[in-house]
Amino acid sequence: MMEPHYETEIDRSRMRVSDEVAIRIEDMNKWYGNYHALRDINLTVRRGERIVIAGPSGSGKSTMIRCVNRLEEHQAGRIVVDGIELSSDLKNIDKVRSEVGMVFQHFNLFPHLTILENCTLAPIWVREIPRKEAIDAAMHFLEKVKIPEQAHKYPGQLSGGQQQRVAIARSLCMKPKIMLFDEPTSALDPEMIKEVLDTMIDLAEEGMTMLCVTHEMGFAQAVANRVIFMDQGQIVEENNPHDFFNNPQSERTRLFLSQILRH
Amino acid sequence: MNERNPAFVRGEMLPAREPPAGEMGLLKLLRKSLFNNWLSSILTVISLIVLVWIVRSTSPWLFDSVWNAHSLSECRQMLGVAEGACWAVIRDRWTQLLFGFYPPEQYWRPVLAFALMLLALSPVLFPPVPRRLLWFSAVFPGLAYWLIWGGTLWLPVTAYAGIAVGAVSLRLTARLGAGVGAGLAFIGALTWWFFASEPVTTMLGQLLPLSLAPVTSREVGGFLLSIVIGVTGISFSLPLGIVLALGRRSKMPLVKTLSVVFIEFIRGVPLITLLFTASLLLNYFLPPGTNFDLILRVIIMVTLFATAYMAEVIRGGLAALPRGQYEAAEALGLDYWKAQRLVIMPQALKISIPGIVNSFIGLFKDTTLVVFIGLLDPIALSNSIRATTNWQGIYWELFVFIGALFFIFCFGMSRYSMHLERRLRTDHR
Ligand SMILES: Nc1ncnc2c1ncn2[C@@H]1O[C@H](COP(=O)(O)OP(=O)(O)OP(=O)(O)O)[C@@H](O)[C@H]1O
Numbered sequence A: 001m002m003e004p005h006y007e008t009e010i011d012r013s014r015m016r017v018s019d020e021v022a023i024r025i026e027d028m029n030k031w032y033g034n035y036h037a038l039r040d041i042n043l044t045v046r047r048g049e050r051i052v053i054a055g056p057s058g059s060g061k062s063t064m065i066r067c068v069n070r071l072e073e074h075q076a077g078r079i080v081v082d083g084i085e086l087s088s089d090l091k092n093i094d095k096v097r098s099e100v101g102m103v104f105q106h107f108n109l110f111p112h113l114t115i116l117e118n119c120t121l122a123p124i125w126v127r128e129i130p131r132k133e134a135i136d137a138a139m140h141f142l143e144k145v146k147i148p149e150q151a152h153k154y155p156g157q158l159s160g161g162q163q164q165r166v167a168i169a170r171s172l173c174m175k176p177k178i179m180l181f182d183e184p185t186s187a188l189d190p191e192m193i194k195e196v197l198d199t200m201i202d203l204a205e206e207g208m209t210m211l212c213v214t215h216e217m218g219f220a221q222a223v224a225n226r227v228i229f230m231d232q233g234q235i236v237e238e239n240n241p242h243d244f245f246n247n248p249q250s251e252r253t254r255l256f257l258s259q260i261l262r263h
Numbered sequence B: 001m002n003e004r005n006p007a008f009v010r011g012e013m014l015p016a017r018e019p020p021a022g023e024m025g026l027l028k029l030l031r032k033s034l035f036n037n038w039l040s041s042i043l044t045v046i047s048l049i050v051l052v053w054i055v056r057s058t059s060p061w062l063f064d065s066v067w068n069a070h071s072l073s074e075c076r077q078m079l080g081v082a083e084g085a086c087w088a089v090i091r092d093r094w095t096q097l098l099f100g101f102y103p104p105e106q107y108w109r110p111v112l113a114f115a116l117m118l119l120a121l122s123p124v125l126f127p128p129v130p131r132r133l134l135w136f137s138a139v140f141p142g143l144a145y146w147l148i149w150g151g152t153l154w155l156p157v158t159a160y161a162g163i164a165v166g167a168v169s170l171r172l173t174a175r176l177g178a179g180v181g182a183g184l185a186f187i188g189a190l191t192w193w194f195f196a197s198e199p200v201t202t203m204l205g206q207l208l209p210l211s212l213a214p215v216t217s218r219e220v221g222g223f224l225l226s227i228v229i230g231v232t233g234i235s236f237s238l239p240l241g242i243v244l245a246l247g248r249r250s251k252m253p254l255v256k257t258l259s260v261v262f263i264e265f266i267r268g269v270p271l272i273t274l275l276f277t278a279s280l281l282l283n284y285f286l287p288p289g290t291n292f293d294l295i296l297r298v299i300i301m302v303t304l305f306a307t308a309y310m311a312e313v314i315r316g317g318l319a320a321l322p323r324g325q326y327e328a329a330e331a332l333g334l335d336y337w338k339a340q341r342l343v344i345m346p347q348a349l350k351i352s353i354p355g356i357v358n359s360f361i362g363l364f365k366d367t368t369l370v371v372f373i374g375l376l377d378p379i380a381l382s383n384s385i386r387a388t389t390n391w392q393g394i395y396w397e398l399f400v401f402i403g404a405l406f407f408i409f410c411f412g413m414s415r416y417s418m419h420l421e422r423r424l425r426t427d428h429r
């Protein structure tokens, strides 16, 4: 099978996986009404790992990563994030959410606030750091995603790619330990996809723990240390990218890869 | 065509040029907007005819009018056969239409209260006004009450002190959890109002008598009354409507049910029945001997009525927000109240501005319904002016004047809302 590739050179010196567990999911199950959306999910993510989750539409990828910061509630099993178990305890949920950043397919920037205000809102109101410091930190991250000059515009005045990079910067301003990405490039035009992926690669190079739902297999090949394939609410296959692309074990994975990599 | 070479390379880039100047003259513009086809030409002609007819039939009435007379019969005498308005009645009685039977030598008090109201509203309505003025906005209601009804200044002061008592007990009991703290603060404030405020008021009044001549609610009338009811109703219905809208969308079944029942009940009943309830029935329910001011009762009913509508308008705005906004706020770790206050409400309210202002205007005009329970709003005063021997039989002039005053206020609100919508637009490229 043809191996996907990504053009940018990647600096692997700081991409280190530690032994510490960042996320542990044990026998997790989730239903939407009667529909069994996630079935016996088991997954351990270590600090510094970069995991790409792929699978056909409706396979439960979004549902799984949304369970990690409790945007969806699981009904059975355990999810432990950064040592905190997710239960109905609101304090724990808020604590987990402030440690876990999330980037959405449709950016979900706050349209009534400027880019800078989008980035400083949570640091000021959740972390309760002084406004001045929050602004400095926000400008730092906006520089990192290469749009400091847009700081005083509103989201509606930016291109899709720029908005998504702002969304990444907004999450980073909370100094999260883990980042979740739910198809961050699927709503973008091809020329904007790369600018967002490059931003994500920068993050990976700094050792961020990342869970990415994406169909960008070149990105998976370049930065992931594990690729997870899901179908019908289950994890079907899990492997390092090299073996995942060159030697998929299950028939479903092979079929999926042949569809997604056929050009 | 086939042999032509389709390749093209631009040698030099084109510089940006000025847009073409509007080449249409007045005539062309008229033609384009008024006579561009036969249907629009016919409509234009019909509109012109109607316009001319209206102007012709009202202008003698409006302009051949009498301003100096002491009674309607004197007016008629001066006019003779000509048709003309008798504005003299306005000249004679305008203070009554504005203030009701408020003692004339005290007119400066409501006028001052009105001027201070504009000052108190300015930091709320216009952001360039310094935020520090919001302190004055908070103090204004007590001050306005004192100015209009008179009596001792210490009454509103001790009422405010009750809020301070609540705030302090909230601070002190914060460790017991938000729910318990709020409950205790509420009880603390109530205790203060019921048991402490009266003796404290009397005591302070003896120490330092600061009081204005008292004016009773029977004397407060006219536009003063409409504005008091309207402005109080407006300023309470918005926050209460927000709370109720959130209640209706709450996941807690009890809160949700209560909100739904309240909204549906109040919306399902005509305002006038609520006003009759305020004027008659409440006396049965209240403990005998309590003297609960009629204007206050009416304000409560009008506010409740407007609140139910407001809640539905705001719920519409909340429903229009994409789910992603809630999720993004949650994912950043904002708790429910912070997410509502910083992310959801600013957007939902912005969407609802036309509906909100619509409710405000409706509420303000509905204040004229209090005529039916014996309060002296401008309509009631027009009736009483007509009942005097001098002005018996006069209708139009009074209603035109009252209508014009209401129009000024409502049109002002409408213009402000348009200004606000423009100011809050952030999606322009
Ligand atoms: N709120 C919901 N209520 C009911 N069913 C839902 C809900 N959200 C998702 N589902 C169902 O759960 C299944 C998994 O959905 P999910 O969004 O996780 O899929 P996905 O793998 O992210 O797909 P896609 O690639 O299209 O985003 C789907 O069958 C979907 O219809």
Ligand SMILES: [Mg+2]
Pocket: A061, A062, A063, A182, A183
């Ligand atoms: Mg999805």
